[in-house]
Amino acid sequence: xxxxxxxxxxxxxxxxxxxxxxxxxxxxxxxxxxxxxxxxxxxxxxxxxxxxxxxxxxxxxxxxxxxxxxxxxxxxxxxxxxxxxxxxxxxxxxxxxxxxx
Amino acid sequence: xxxxxxxxxxxxxxxxxxxxxxxxxxxxxxxxxxxxxxxxxxxxxxxxxxxxxxxxxxxxxxxxxxxxxxxxxxxxxxxxxxxxxxxxxxxxxxxxxxxxxxxxxxxxxxxxxxxxxxxxxxxxxxxxxxxxxxxxxxxxxxxxxxxxxxxxxxxxxxxxxxxxxxxxxxxxxxxxxxxxxxxxxxxxxxxxxxxxxxxxxxxxxxxxxxxxxxxxxxxxxx
Numbered sequence: 624x625x626x627x628x629x630x631x632x633x634x635x636x637x638x639x640x641x642x643x644x645x646x647x648x649x650x651x652x653x654x655x656x657x658x659x660x661x662x663x664x665x666x667x668x669x670x671x672x673x674x675x676x677x678x679x680x681x682x683x684x685x686x687x688x689x690x691x692x693x694x695x696x697x698x699x700x701x702x703x704x705x706x707x708x709x710x711x712x713x714x715x716x717x718x719x720x721x722x723x724x
Numbered sequence: 725x726x727x728x729x730x731x732x733x734x735x736x737x738x739x740x741x742x743x744x745x746x747x748x749x750x751x752x753x754x755x756x757x758x759x760x761x762x763x764x765x766x767x768x769x770x771x772x773x774x775x776x777x778x779x780x781x782x783x784x785x786x787x788x789x790x791x792x793x794x795x796x797x798x799x800x801x802x803x804x805x806x807x808x809x810x811x812x813x814x815x816x817x818x819x820x821x822x823x824x825x826x827x828x829x830x831x832x833x834x835x836x837x838x839x840x841x842x843x844x845x846x847x848x849x850x851x852x853x854x855x856x857x858x859x860x861x862x863x864x865x866x867x868x869x870x871x872x873x874x875x876x877x878x879x880x881x882x883x884x885x886x887x888x889x890x891x892x893x894x895x896x897x898x899x900x901x902x903x904x905x906x907x908x909x910x911x912x913x914x915x916x917x918x919x920x921x922x923x924x925x926x927x928x929x930x931x932x933x934x935x936x937x938x939x940x941x942x943x944x945x946x
Contacts (some may be wrong), residue, residue: 628790630763633780634770636798641773641826644808645817652809660941661802663909664934665775668800669897670910671917671933672782676890679921679929681787692887693894700898706742710749713891714884721881 688724692717732840732847736854743774743832744862749892750777751870756880756889757785761871768867772860773830775896776801779930782889788927796931807834814838814848828856909940 692713754764776797783793833856840847920929
Protein backbone atom coordinates (compact mmCIF):
# COMPACT_ATOMS: atom_id res chain seq x y z
CA UNK A 624 0.00 0.00 0.00
CA UNK A 625 2.77 2.43 0.98
CA UNK A 626 4.50 1.63 -2.30
CA UNK A 627 1.39 2.57 -4.30
CA UNK A 628 1.31 5.86 -2.38
CA UNK A 629 4.94 6.42 -3.45
CA UNK A 630 4.14 5.56 -7.09
CA UNK A 631 1.01 7.70 -7.36
CA UNK A 632 2.30 10.53 -5.16
CA UNK A 633 5.54 10.81 -7.14
CA UNK A 634 3.58 10.77 -10.40
CA UNK A 635 1.15 13.44 -9.21
CA UNK A 636 3.87 15.78 -7.91
CA UNK A 637 6.07 15.40 -11.00
CA UNK A 638 3.14 15.85 -13.40
CA UNK A 639 1.91 18.93 -11.52
CA UNK A 640 5.41 20.42 -11.75
CA UNK A 641 5.52 19.85 -15.51
CA UNK A 642 2.06 21.37 -16.07
CA UNK A 643 2.98 24.34 -13.87
CA UNK A 644 5.79 25.17 -16.30
CA UNK A 645 3.18 25.70 -19.04
CA UNK A 646 0.78 27.69 -16.87
CA UNK A 647 2.70 30.03 -14.60
CA UNK A 648 3.90 33.45 -15.80
CA UNK A 649 7.54 33.34 -16.92
CA UNK A 650 8.61 36.16 -14.60
CA UNK A 651 7.84 34.05 -11.49
CA UNK A 652 10.81 31.82 -12.13
CA UNK A 653 12.98 34.51 -13.65
CA UNK A 654 14.44 35.35 -10.29
CA UNK A 655 18.19 34.76 -10.51
CA UNK A 656 18.38 33.06 -7.13
CA UNK A 657 15.54 30.65 -7.98
CA UNK A 658 17.31 29.74 -11.24
CA UNK A 659 20.61 29.10 -9.48
CA UNK A 660 19.08 26.89 -6.79
CA UNK A 661 17.04 25.02 -9.39
CA UNK A 662 20.16 24.37 -11.48
CA UNK A 663 22.05 23.04 -8.46
CA UNK A 664 19.22 20.84 -7.16
CA UNK A 665 19.79 17.82 -9.45
CA UNK A 666 23.55 17.99 -8.88
CA UNK A 667 23.15 17.98 -5.11
CA UNK A 668 20.44 15.31 -4.97
CA UNK A 669 22.13 12.97 -7.46
CA UNK A 670 25.44 13.33 -5.62
CA UNK A 671 23.71 12.57 -2.31
CA UNK A 672 22.06 9.51 -3.87
CA UNK A 673 25.39 8.24 -5.23
CA UNK A 674 27.05 8.58 -1.82
CA UNK A 675 24.19 7.07 0.18
CA UNK A 676 23.60 4.16 -2.16
CA UNK A 677 27.25 3.18 -2.47
CA UNK A 678 28.58 3.85 1.05
CA UNK A 679 25.76 3.28 3.52
CA UNK A 680 23.52 0.51 4.76
CA UNK A 681 20.45 1.65 6.75
CA UNK A 682 22.00 4.30 9.05
CA UNK A 683 25.62 3.10 8.97
CA UNK A 684 28.59 3.90 6.77
CA UNK A 685 29.94 0.73 5.15
CA UNK A 686 32.69 -0.09 2.68
CA UNK A 687 31.84 -3.20 0.67
CA UNK A 688 31.69 -4.69 -2.84
CA UNK A 689 29.67 -1.73 -4.11
CA UNK A 690 32.64 0.61 -3.71
CA UNK A 691 34.69 -1.57 -6.08
CA UNK A 692 31.88 -1.28 -8.62
CA UNK A 693 31.78 2.49 -8.19
CA UNK A 694 35.54 2.79 -8.70
CA UNK A 695 35.18 0.99 -12.03
CA UNK A 696 32.20 3.21 -12.93
CA UNK A 697 34.29 6.33 -12.30
CA UNK A 698 37.07 4.92 -14.48
CA UNK A 699 34.54 4.19 -17.25
CA UNK A 700 33.14 7.73 -17.03
CA UNK A 701 36.62 9.26 -17.19
CA UNK A 702 37.24 7.10 -20.29
CA UNK A 703 33.98 8.55 -21.72
CA UNK A 704 32.32 5.15 -21.91
CA UNK A 705 28.60 5.14 -22.85
CA UNK A 706 26.02 4.85 -20.07
CA UNK A 707 25.25 1.10 -20.41
CA UNK A 708 28.99 0.30 -20.20
CA UNK A 709 29.30 2.38 -17.02
CA UNK A 710 26.40 0.61 -15.34
CA UNK A 711 27.27 -2.90 -16.52
CA UNK A 712 30.96 -2.64 -15.63
CA UNK A 713 30.03 -1.46 -12.13
CA UNK A 714 27.52 -4.29 -11.73
CA UNK A 715 29.95 -6.91 -13.01
CA UNK A 716 32.78 -5.75 -10.73
CA UNK A 717 30.51 -5.65 -7.71
CA UNK A 718 29.06 -9.08 -8.45
CA UNK A 719 32.55 -10.60 -8.86
CA UNK A 720 33.61 -9.09 -5.52
CA UNK A 721 30.52 -10.61 -3.85
CA UNK A 722 31.34 -14.05 -5.27
CA UNK A 723 35.02 -13.95 -4.40
CA UNK A 724 34.39 -12.76 -0.88
CA UNK B 725 14.28 21.01 -46.88
CA UNK B 726 13.93 17.23 -46.45
CA UNK B 727 17.54 16.66 -45.41
CA UNK B 728 17.14 18.90 -42.35
CA UNK B 729 13.91 17.18 -41.38
CA UNK B 730 15.74 13.87 -41.67
CA UNK B 731 18.46 15.20 -39.38
CA UNK B 732 15.87 16.18 -36.77
CA UNK B 733 14.21 12.78 -37.09
CA UNK B 734 17.50 10.93 -36.78
CA UNK B 735 18.63 12.94 -33.77
CA UNK B 736 15.29 12.44 -32.02
CA UNK B 737 15.31 8.72 -32.64
CA UNK B 738 18.89 8.12 -31.51
CA UNK B 739 18.35 10.15 -28.34
CA UNK B 740 15.08 8.30 -27.69
CA UNK B 741 16.62 4.88 -27.98
CA UNK B 742 19.77 5.65 -25.99
CA UNK B 743 17.89 7.31 -23.17
CA UNK B 744 15.27 4.58 -23.28
CA UNK B 745 18.01 2.12 -22.36
CA UNK B 746 18.28 3.85 -18.97
CA UNK B 747 14.82 2.38 -18.41
CA UNK B 748 16.40 -1.04 -17.90
CA UNK B 749 18.42 0.28 -14.96
CA UNK B 750 15.38 2.15 -13.64
CA UNK B 751 13.09 -0.87 -13.88
CA UNK B 752 15.67 -3.13 -12.26
CA UNK B 753 16.41 -0.64 -9.46
CA UNK B 754 12.71 -0.27 -8.76
CA UNK B 755 12.13 -4.01 -8.40
CA UNK B 756 15.29 -4.35 -6.29
CA UNK B 757 13.89 -1.65 -3.96
CA UNK B 758 10.78 -3.77 -3.41
CA UNK B 759 8.24 -2.42 -5.91
CA UNK B 760 6.23 -4.92 -7.96
CA UNK B 761 6.57 -5.10 -11.75
CA UNK B 762 3.15 -3.41 -12.07
CA UNK B 763 4.13 -0.59 -9.69
CA UNK B 764 7.42 -0.17 -11.54
CA UNK B 765 5.68 0.16 -14.91
CA UNK B 766 3.05 2.51 -13.47
CA UNK B 767 5.86 4.71 -12.14
CA UNK B 768 7.47 4.96 -15.58
CA UNK B 769 4.17 5.52 -17.41
CA UNK B 770 2.83 8.14 -15.00
CA UNK B 771 5.91 9.90 -13.63
CA UNK B 772 8.10 9.75 -16.74
CA UNK B 773 11.10 11.69 -15.50
CA UNK B 774 14.00 9.36 -14.88
CA UNK B 775 15.98 11.04 -12.13
CA UNK B 776 12.85 11.49 -10.00
CA UNK B 777 11.89 7.83 -10.49
CA UNK B 778 15.37 6.67 -9.51
CA UNK B 779 15.23 8.95 -6.48
CA UNK B 780 11.83 7.70 -5.32
CA UNK B 781 12.87 4.05 -5.46
CA UNK B 782 16.28 4.94 -4.01
CA UNK B 783 14.69 6.47 -0.93
CA UNK B 784 12.33 3.48 -0.60
CA UNK B 785 15.32 1.13 -0.92
CA UNK B 786 17.15 3.06 1.81
CA UNK B 787 14.20 2.50 4.15
CA UNK B 788 12.59 5.91 3.80
CA UNK B 789 8.87 6.59 4.06
CA UNK B 790 6.46 7.65 1.33
CA UNK B 791 6.69 11.35 2.20
CA UNK B 792 10.50 11.42 1.95
CA UNK B 793 10.40 9.49 -1.34
CA UNK B 794 7.77 11.76 -2.92
CA UNK B 795 9.45 14.96 -1.70
CA UNK B 796 12.88 13.92 -2.99
CA UNK B 797 11.44 12.93 -6.37
CA UNK B 798 9.46 16.17 -6.52
CA UNK B 799 12.51 18.32 -5.85
CA UNK B 800 14.48 16.52 -8.56
CA UNK B 801 11.60 17.18 -10.96
CA UNK B 802 11.44 20.96 -10.44
CA UNK B 803 13.70 21.56 -13.45
CA UNK B 804 10.89 20.23 -15.68
CA UNK B 805 8.88 23.36 -14.78
CA UNK B 806 11.68 25.48 -16.23
CA UNK B 807 11.65 23.34 -19.36
CA UNK B 808 7.89 23.85 -19.67
CA UNK B 809 8.46 27.57 -19.35
CA UNK B 810 10.82 27.42 -22.32
CA UNK B 811 8.62 25.15 -24.43
CA UNK B 812 5.27 26.91 -23.85
CA UNK B 813 5.90 29.89 -26.19
CA UNK B 814 7.55 27.63 -28.80
CA UNK B 815 4.73 25.07 -28.95
CA UNK B 816 1.72 27.40 -28.39
CA UNK B 817 -0.65 24.62 -27.33
CA UNK B 818 -4.14 24.44 -25.83
CA UNK B 819 -6.25 21.71 -24.26
CA UNK B 820 -5.21 18.07 -24.24
CA UNK B 821 -2.20 18.69 -26.47
CA UNK B 822 -0.77 20.98 -23.81
CA UNK B 823 -1.38 18.32 -21.13
CA UNK B 824 0.40 15.67 -23.24
CA UNK B 825 3.23 18.06 -24.05
CA UNK B 826 3.64 18.76 -20.33
CA UNK B 827 3.86 15.03 -19.56
CA UNK B 828 6.54 14.61 -22.23
CA UNK B 829 8.51 17.69 -21.14
CA UNK B 830 11.80 16.23 -19.90
CA UNK B 831 15.54 16.88 -20.29
CA UNK B 832 15.78 15.18 -23.67
CA UNK B 833 12.66 16.47 -25.47
CA UNK B 834 13.41 20.06 -24.41
CA UNK B 835 17.06 19.94 -25.31
CA UNK B 836 16.55 18.28 -28.70
CA UNK B 837 13.76 20.76 -29.50
CA UNK B 838 15.85 23.81 -28.61
CA UNK B 839 18.80 22.39 -30.54
CA UNK B 840 16.58 22.56 -33.70
CA UNK B 841 16.15 26.33 -33.30
CA UNK B 842 18.60 27.17 -36.15
CA UNK B 843 16.60 24.90 -38.50
CA UNK B 844 13.30 26.64 -37.83
CA UNK B 845 10.13 26.55 -35.68
CA UNK B 846 8.69 23.48 -37.46
CA UNK B 847 11.84 21.49 -36.62
CA UNK B 848 11.62 22.64 -32.98
CA UNK B 849 8.06 21.33 -32.76
CA UNK B 850 8.95 18.10 -34.59
CA UNK B 851 12.04 17.56 -32.42
CA UNK B 852 9.99 17.99 -29.26
CA UNK B 853 7.19 15.58 -30.19
CA UNK B 854 9.45 12.96 -31.78
CA UNK B 855 11.86 12.93 -28.85
CA UNK B 856 9.17 13.15 -26.17
CA UNK B 857 7.12 10.37 -27.76
CA UNK B 858 10.18 8.30 -28.65
CA UNK B 859 11.65 8.41 -25.15
CA UNK B 860 8.21 7.64 -23.70
CA UNK B 861 7.91 4.55 -25.89
CA UNK B 862 11.42 3.18 -25.31
CA UNK B 863 11.57 4.21 -21.65
CA UNK B 864 8.46 2.20 -20.84
CA UNK B 865 9.43 -0.84 -22.91
CA UNK B 866 12.87 -0.97 -21.28
CA UNK B 867 11.43 -0.33 -17.80
CA UNK B 868 9.33 -3.46 -18.21
CA UNK B 869 12.37 -5.40 -19.48
CA UNK B 870 14.49 -4.23 -16.54
CA UNK B 871 11.75 -5.01 -14.03
CA UNK B 872 11.20 -8.53 -15.39
CA UNK B 873 14.94 -9.10 -15.57
CA UNK B 874 15.51 -8.04 -11.97
CA UNK B 875 12.57 -10.14 -10.80
CA UNK B 876 14.02 -13.26 -12.37
CA UNK B 877 17.58 -12.88 -11.03
CA UNK B 878 16.72 -12.98 -7.34
CA UNK B 879 19.39 -11.55 -5.03
CA UNK B 880 20.31 -8.01 -6.21
CA UNK B 881 23.87 -8.07 -4.84
CA UNK B 882 24.75 -11.42 -6.48
CA UNK B 883 24.23 -9.70 -9.85
CA UNK B 884 25.77 -6.40 -8.89
CA UNK B 885 22.45 -4.59 -9.00
CA UNK B 886 23.19 -2.79 -5.73
CA UNK B 887 26.23 -1.21 -7.41
CA UNK B 888 24.45 -0.65 -10.75
CA UNK B 889 21.97 1.73 -9.14
CA UNK B 890 24.49 4.24 -7.70
CA UNK B 891 26.54 3.84 -10.92
CA UNK B 892 23.44 4.87 -12.88
CA UNK B 893 23.02 7.93 -10.65
CA UNK B 894 26.67 8.75 -11.19
CA UNK B 895 26.13 8.46 -14.95
CA UNK B 896 23.30 11.00 -14.69
CA UNK B 897 25.37 13.29 -12.48
CA UNK B 898 28.68 13.19 -14.38
CA UNK B 899 27.74 15.34 -17.41
CA UNK B 900 26.48 18.07 -15.04
CA UNK B 901 29.85 18.46 -13.29
CA UNK B 902 31.10 20.97 -15.82
CA UNK B 903 32.72 23.56 -13.56
CA UNK B 904 34.97 23.54 -10.53
CA UNK B 905 32.23 24.94 -8.34
CA UNK B 906 29.68 22.30 -9.39
CA UNK B 907 32.24 19.59 -8.60
CA UNK B 908 32.86 21.17 -5.20
CA UNK B 909 29.13 21.39 -4.49
CA UNK B 910 28.66 17.75 -5.55
CA UNK B 911 31.40 16.59 -3.16
CA UNK B 912 29.93 18.75 -0.40
CA UNK B 913 26.49 17.25 -0.98
CA UNK B 914 27.89 13.71 -0.89
CA UNK B 915 29.67 14.35 2.44
CA UNK B 916 26.58 16.06 3.85
CA UNK B 917 24.40 13.09 2.84
CA UNK B 918 26.80 10.59 4.44
CA UNK B 919 26.81 12.58 7.68
CA UNK B 920 23.04 12.95 7.57
CA UNK B 921 22.60 9.20 7.05
CA UNK B 922 24.18 8.45 10.40
CA UNK B 923 22.31 11.25 12.19
CA UNK B 924 18.80 11.41 10.69
CA UNK B 925 15.90 8.92 10.39
CA UNK B 926 16.35 6.33 7.57
CA UNK B 927 15.65 7.65 4.08
CA UNK B 928 15.62 11.36 4.97
CA UNK B 929 19.32 12.09 4.31
CA UNK B 930 18.80 12.69 0.59
CA UNK B 931 15.95 15.15 0.92
CA UNK B 932 17.90 16.91 3.71
CA UNK B 933 20.79 17.39 1.25
CA UNK B 934 18.58 19.81 -0.72
CA UNK B 935 19.67 22.41 1.83
CA UNK B 936 23.14 22.29 0.23
CA UNK B 937 21.63 23.43 -3.10
CA UNK B 938 19.69 26.21 -1.39
CA UNK B 939 22.74 27.46 0.52
CA UNK B 940 25.10 27.27 -2.46
CA UNK B 941 22.55 28.84 -4.84
CA UNK B 942 21.65 31.54 -2.34
CA UNK B 943 25.20 32.77 -2.10
CA UNK B 944 25.59 32.73 -5.88
CA UNK B 945 28.45 30.25 -5.87
CA UNK B 946 28.44 29.42 -9.57
